[in-house]
Each structure stands twice: as C-alpha cells, then as structure tokens.
Amino acid sequence: MGMLVAFAWSEFFQQVVFGLAQGAVYGSLGLAIVLIYRTTRIVNFAQGEMAMFTTFICWSLTTNHGMSFWPAFFVTLGIAFLLGVGIERVVIRQFEHASHLTVILVTIALFVIFNGLAGWIWSPEQRAFLGPFSAKPFNIGGVAISRQDVGVIVVTLMSVILLWAFFRFTKLGLAMRAAAIGPDPSRLLGVRVGWMYALGWGFAAALGAVSGMMVAPIVFLSPTMMQAVLIYAFAAAVLGGIESPVGAMVGGLMLGVGTTLLGAYVDFVTGELELPVAFTVLVLVLLFRPAGLFGRVVVRRV
C-alpha cells in the first residue's frame, strides 16, 4: 500500500526514462548478439566482455592519452571494429564446421581471455568512468529528466539507426545480408562470404562498445561490469526471437523499463532481484512463445 501513497507521476516518468536508457543499453548489446547470430549462427558469450574491454580502451584514451570523450569514443569504435574482424578471422573461422557446443566453448574461452586481459592491463578494481553527459537534469513540465539518460537513449538509438541504414541502403550491407541468408549462392555471385562474416563481427563489436561506453558511467568501470548487462542482452535478444534486430531493441527497452519499474515500485524486488525476475519473465515467455515475441515459428518437416 505504501506504493500508492508515494506514487507521483513526475517520479514515474523519471523512472521510465531511466528504464529506457538502461533498456537502450541492453537492446544495443542484444542487437550485437543478434547480428552475430544472424551472420554466423553463433551465440557470442564474449560479447559483453569485448564491450567491457573496449570501454577500458576508451577510458585509457581519455585518462592516459589526454583525449576528450567524443574523439576517444570514435577511436574506440574503430578499434572495436578491428578487434571484432580480427577475432572472426583468427579464431572463429577455425570452427566454421564445429558443433554448436564447441563454438559456445570457444566464445566462453574468449570471455575468459578478455576478462583476464582487462584485469591484467588495467587491474580489476572499480573505477569511475566520466561520461559525456552532465548529471544536471532537464526540466520539462515539472518533471526533472536526467540529461545522462536522454543522452544514452539518443546515442544508442542513433547507432542502431545508422547500422540499419548501412544494411538497408549500401551495397556492402546488401552483400552482408546475402551472405547471411544464402552463403553458397552469394559465393557464386562473387560475394566474399568469409569477409562478410568478419564484418558482421566487427559491427557487432563496435555496437557492443557503444553499449559499454554508455553504461559505464552508471555501473562503474570494472572487468565484471558487463556480465549482468550481458544476461539482460541475451534476454532481450531471446525475447525478440534471437533473429530479429527490431525485436532485440524492443525487448531490451521492455526489459529496461520493466525491471526499473519493478525495482522502484514493488517492495521485495531489490536491486539484486531484478535480474532473477527478468530471467523468470524470460523463461515464461520462452515457455509460451518459444520463438520469442517477434520470431517466426520454424516448422520442421519430419
């Protein structure tokens, strides 16, 4: 009953905006997972750790090399892209014909390596990560809305829209889509399928880097910062049907708003329980709609 007394619309809107910001981060990392799944049929458990690693690079660029945030942001995106391409070319392609269990273990090995590397290079302690947005809130109609939250939403949505435009309007994007849908016919048409896969990994790594750099000011920078985010991102991807980019984004936003509101208005859902609650919702969705909210049901012919 306490929640009814304390209820105020302005606070509710603040929570929703905060939830949307969190959800945009989950959604963009989820989208990175979907991107790799669509191109190479691999669920990349290392996606979060790659994002964390590149976020550390951004931190290092601003702290040790005197760059300001936005130049460091774009340099980091480039590094992340090359990192993704490199991982696909050097490691993942060795396992092109391996079973999915083997490939899952490969991405887990990458998870452990990046986690260790970050601890090795930058030490495992938590650090403050200064984002580009000031903490001062906007004031819209009596509702104070955090600049930080709005900034996160705008930056992630812009990256997602840019990526969509790339796939929709460029020849390279078309070739990448073709390689994902029909590798063999694409080869016959002169598409270098292996490199298209590598580019897919590169874009996914860059998108993951965006999510890492956007969430780091909120969760602090540390080698474990993306692990919970990764679970939400998986949940977002699965909610959306693991193949659907729009689904992953919508799934992420739903999860972000849902868990934030639960945490704010339901007494027993403390910070630690948001993740289990989100997971339970996910399992329920999978039980009743195994293909996710946006996925197509694949009918298998027996």
Place this chain on the structure above:
Amino acid sequence: MRIALRVVGYGLLAAAIVLLPFTLGEFRVTQFTYVGVFAIALMGLSILTGITGQISLGHGGFMAVGAYVTAILSVNHDVPDLLTIPLGGLVAGVVGFLFGFPALRLAGVYLALATFALAVIVPSVASAAGSFTGGTAGILLDLPTSPIGRLTPDKWLYFVTWGIAAALFVLALIFLRGKRGRALRAVRESELAAVSSGISLANYKTLAFGVSAFYAGIAGSLYAILNFIVTPGTFPVTLSILLLAGLVIGGAGSLLGVLAGAAFVEFLPLYAGDVLRPVINAGQRLGFPVNDVDPTTPGVPSVVYGAILLIVLIAMPNGAAGLVRRVGALTKQVYSRQNPSESRVTP
C-alpha cells in the same frame, strides 16, 4: 579378461587415492580433496552433457544450492554436517529436476543461455535472501573436526570426499546401465529417433537434469564443509564455466577423464600463471623480445586458462564432430560393458 583388467585398474586407482594423502603435506591434501569434490560435480555434468547431450553452463548454481543447504542446516539447525550432504544433494536434485521442465522447451543455444543465466542468478538470489543465507557476508561454518584421532581433519575430509566420490561413481555405473542408459544416449544422438522408439524426452531429460544436479549438490555440500564459509561469491559464474571446460578437456564419460577434468578445475586457476614462465623462457631463448610477466598479476591466470582452452578446442582431432561425439566415443569404451565389441560404423 577385459573385466579382470578393469578390476585391477580400478583397484590400483583406489589404492593410489587411499595412499596419496600420506605422502603429502596437509595443504596439498586439501587441494586433492577439492579435486574429489570437483570429480563428483563432473560425474554429474558428464551424465547430463556427456551422456544425454544437454549442455549446462550452470552447474556452479546447483553446487551453490547444496552448499547453502549444508550451511543453513549445520549452522542454524545444528544438524551434523556430514548428515546434511545427502540433503544438499536431494534439494539440488529437486531444483535440477524442476529446472529440467523449462529446459525441455529449450534446445542447444537457448539451453546454454538458460543454464548460464542460472549460474549468474543463484549468487544474486543468495545475496538478496539475506535473512536465510546471511546475505553477502555469507554463513560461517564450524571448522571441520575429525572423529578418528589418528587422522587430521584435513585427511578425514579427504577420505570422506573420496569415499563419497567412489560410491557415486558406482551409482553412476548402475544408473547408466541397461535400458535407461541407452535411452539417455539415444536422446543425445537423435531426439527424433529417440521419440520414434517410444522414449519420453520429457521423462529422460528431467531425470538427467535431476540426477546431474543431485551430484552437483553433493559436491556443493562437501565444498561448503571444506571451505567452511559460504558466500554468494563462493560459486561465481567462472566456476560453472570451469566445470564445463574441465569436462571437455578431461573428456567426459571416462573415469580418468573426469578425474583429469577435476584436477584441471582445481589446479589450473592456481597454476595457470606459472605456465607462462616456461613459455616466456623458451621465447627469450629463441631470441624473441618477450618481457617477463609476473604470474601473480590479477588476470594473467584467466588469460592463460582461456588460451589453453582455445588451444585444446582447436587441437581436438574431431573438432568438427565436437564435444558430444568425442564424449560419446569415450563413453562407449567405459560405460557400455554389455557390448564391448560394439564398434562405430565408418563410412
């Protein structure tokens, strides 16, 4: 002949395990006790992943359930700690059985995600349910004591652990005999063929999850007694990952593989950094400009461990067929005694 050889082999192995603690210092004995604990967990994982073909990235979560049962019962309810071990196994088994139901709908990738989420979530539930589990501070157990004057507590726990491991190994052999064992393997090889032969996927998958989690729960209970403190951080996600990696590297399905995997899980995090030293020395001798690395730097062991895992995966001879096939081949050698002449059809 074959059976006689096998009996001799098991006998020698048992003798080696019994004699080992008398040749080692107390600290080493405890390390080998942990190897026994992980061997129990890996036997369970081997039943689920190796035999039935269901991946689990969440066995650390089941271990945590067993550990908390032991901690709560022995500290808050004064139950003797050894009596809590079967209870820890049973509670974890029930949790595993229930987890098997949603897992029924999930195959491959989704199952990996769901079990991974389990590994992430159990620690956060444990720290949220503070009144029950002691929150982030955890529960401190009594120091283990030995009822036999001649044995130190460390050696006593060593024998308790390995005794339970031996009993559970025999139990696994019995469990996997005959129709049930064949049905579980059929689920791994082809769900479609299994269903067509009248095997209920629901029954056998949930059964495999339950039994597997029972083993993990017992391992968790023993872990709690050995570690004498249980906190949400005792069973991190990395433990679940290490268990699966240990199973793959050791080779599930054979007892030696499980023991090797368990030794891997225990010793690799401790010594991974040291592996670097010979590598660096060799590099320097060959004239590469390699810098010395302090192996105790945080993160270094993880990097080495991940690299070893990658190398093993790349070097696996039947990389294409993957874990299951490889596990299957080993399984056939050890568990299927009824048909020793069984050979794989080669095209």
